[in-house]
Amino acid sequence: MTMPASLPADIEAIIFDCDGTLADTFGAHFRAFRDILADYQVAFDAEFYHARLGLSRYQLLEDLKQTQGKPFDEQAVAERNTAAFLKHLSAIRPIPYTHDILRSQYGRLKLAVASGGQRPIVEATLKAIGVRDMLDCLVTIEDTGVGKPAPDLYLLAAEQIKVDPRFVLAYEDSDEGMEAAERAGMRVIDIRPFYRTDPARW
Structure with missing residues (x-):
């Protein structure tokens, strides 16, 4: 339409x-996820995120875990997301x-x-x-x-x-x-x- x-x-x-x-x-959410996931030595690039914008937070993280094969705590990442996002409001x-x-x-x-x-x-x-x-x-x-x-x-x-x-x-x-x-x-x-x-x- x-x-x-x-x-x-x-x-x-x-x-x-x-x-x-x-x-x-996009920039604020991407930076927030990237910052948190770096603590788990998990790479998170903009193209990966852009291709999955319609997914929920937990679906995104599960897909990332399956794609990279590296373990991380989805619940912990989700719980840290708000605070991390608020650091990137300028984006x-x-x-x-x-x-x-x-x-x-x-x-x-x-x-x-x-x-x-x-x-x-x-x-x-x-x-x-x-x-x-x-x-x-x-x-x-x-x-x-x-x-x-x-x-x-x-x-x-x-x-x-x-x-x-x-x-x-x-x-x-x-x-x-x-x-x-x-x-x-x-x-x-x-x-x-x-x-x-x-x-x-x-």
């Missing part, structure tokens, strides 16, 4: 995914395509984020790109316990901003996210034709 010339007239709210949709967090960049949409609709429509990420990371990310205070609500995995492609994150966000899902437009960068928004009864726009991160930078 491509970006419409203008928003549908009946849209009352926009709900954005965070990572890869509002913010390019986060706003994604121009969605950043411009959010700013243009601030004060006009209800604006929210529905992310499958951990709240401390999502909060820090949104503050890093200067949009946290522009949102009417933020829903993360801690609020539902269920990630995408289940519709729970989007449904809860719509409930909190008091807008019927039929009148919500969602922006996503993954197949799982698009499915989640569609299952919630929302219209959704795939931003991938308009923005892709460049792993070569890292």
Whole structure:
């Protein structure tokens, strides 16, 4: 789906995914994993990570273990991830395509984020790109316990901003996210034709 010339007239709210949709967090996440895994003498390169962006944290680490054949504690790596990520906030960049949409609709429509990420990371990310205070609500995995492609994150966000899902437009960068928004009864726009991160930078 491509970006419409203008928003549908009946849209009352926009709900954005965070990572890869509002913010390019590839560099921060990559550096965090790289730093932690170095303690286990496990190599972690940008191309490997980029090819597996749709995986959960634990799926990614399991795949890495299978690929390299080196033992490490996935649980320990996951538990250290938030603190490591927060050391690399300077690597986060706003994604121009969605950043411009959010700013243009601030004060006009209800604006929210529905992310499958951990709240401390999502909060820090949104503050890093200067949009946290522009949102009417933020829903993360801690609020539902269920990630995408289940519709729970989007449904809860719509409930909190008091807008019927039929009148919500969602922006996503993954197949799982698009499915989640569609299952919630929302219209959704795939931003991938308009923005892709460049792993070569890292």
